Amino acid sequence: MKFKNHIAQGIPFDRAQNIGGVITPTIVVLHDAAGRLEHGNSANYLRTAPRGVSVHFILERDGSISQQVPTNRRAGHAGTSHYHGRDGVNDFSIGIEIVNPGRMTDAGNGKARAWYKQEFDISEFGIQAVTTPEHGSGLWMDYTEAQIEAGEALLNGLFGYIPTLTDITSHWYISPGRKVDTNPLFPLAQMRARVLGRDDVQSAEADEASAPAHQEDEMVAINVPGSTLNMRRWPSFNPNVISTIADDVVVPVIREGTFDGRAWLKVRHGGLEGWIVRSHADPITQSN
Numbered sequence: 020m021k022f023k024n025h026i027a028q029g030i031p032f033d034r035a036q037n038i039g040g041v042i043t044p045t046i047v048v049l050h051d052a053a054g055r056l057e058h059g060n061s062a063n064y065l066r067t068a069p070r071g072v073s074v075h076f077i078l079e080r081d082g083s084i085s086q087q088v089p090t091n092r093r094a095g096h097a098g099t100s101h102y103h104g105r106d107g108v109n110d111f112s113i114g115i116e117i118v119n120p121g122r123m124t125d126a127g128n129g130k131a132r133a134w135y136k137q138e139f140d141i142s143e144f145g146i147q148a149v150t151t152p153e154h155g156s157g158l159w160m161d162y163t164e165a166q167i168e169a170g171e172a173l174l175n176g177l178f179g180y181i182p183t184l185t186d187i188t189s190h191w192y193i194s195p196g197r198k199v200d201t202n203p204l205f206p207l208a209q210m211r212a213r214v215l216g217r218d219d220v221q222s223a224e225a226d227e228a229s230a231p232a233h234q235e236d237e238m239v240a241i242n243v244p245g246s247t248l249n250m251r252r253w254p255s256f257n258p259n260v261i262s263t264i265a266d267d268v269v270v271p272v273i274r275e276g277t278f279d280g281r282a283w284l285k286v287r288h289g290g291l292e293g294w295i296v297r298s299h300a301d302p303i304t305q306s307n
């Protein structure tokens with residue numbers, strides 16, 4: 020997935036009415052749209068929603084995606100929220116609304132009823148009764164395979180494009196007791212593991228699985244216009260950031276390797292050694 024000016028290429032962009040100021044996103048927040056399932060219904064609502072509500076991406080039941088806010092601009096999807104000691108998650112997150120009716124109740128006759136009164140056949144829509152401490156009890160509609168696949172592709176695209184991103188979470192986690200989305204059937208742990216990498220390659224292992232810089236005095240220039248690049252303790256996107264490096268800074272390369280299909284460099288900066296994503300580092304060609 021490619022981006023231009025923080026808009027995903029190949030994905031329809033329908034500009035939201037409520038677009039805030041510039042942000043540096045560090046997490047992605049997943050939501051249920053809690054609306055009707057018809058294609059475009061939630062997208063149309065969110066595009067012109069009242070009270071400052073908006074979101075970056077909408078993921079339809081058929082796996083199609085639309086974008087309404089650039090990834091470096093503030094959208095109004097989280098409300099009162101906090102993440103690891105920081106309030107106001109809209110100021111540092113990208114929101115994805117997944118089309119799903121949200122919590123439903125038993126309507127009898129093998130049907131579940133959404134808050135907006137529509138009833139769904141429990142077996143046809145893979146609806147299950149689940150209770151968790153975070154969600155309470157309810158009937159919940161399973162996500163489609165197309166949604167899970169497209170969601171993973173979108174997250175991989177975002178993490179490849181935005182070096183400041185460190186985590187994927189859901190609305191219930193950042194607004195506990197107030198919000199229950201995504202629903203208990205969403206495979207959040209699995210998604211986090213697949214996108215972020217569950218089994219971190221630790222420093223020693225990473226050294227063993229990588230090679231020394233291929234030339235002596237190899238240098239690279241950090242290339243993250245208007246942003247900073249995370250330097251990490253080991254080559255993965257799990258929360259392991261030890262420092263950030265500003266755009267255009269030139270750093271020496273110590274080792275290089277490929278982990279989970281992605282090229283990484285071990286560099287030295289500010290008295291520390293750590294790993295950076297190679298795609299954001301341009302080789303410096305040395306001439307005599």
Ligand SMILES: [Zn+2]
Nearest residue numbers: 050051190200
């Ligand atoms: Zn939500």
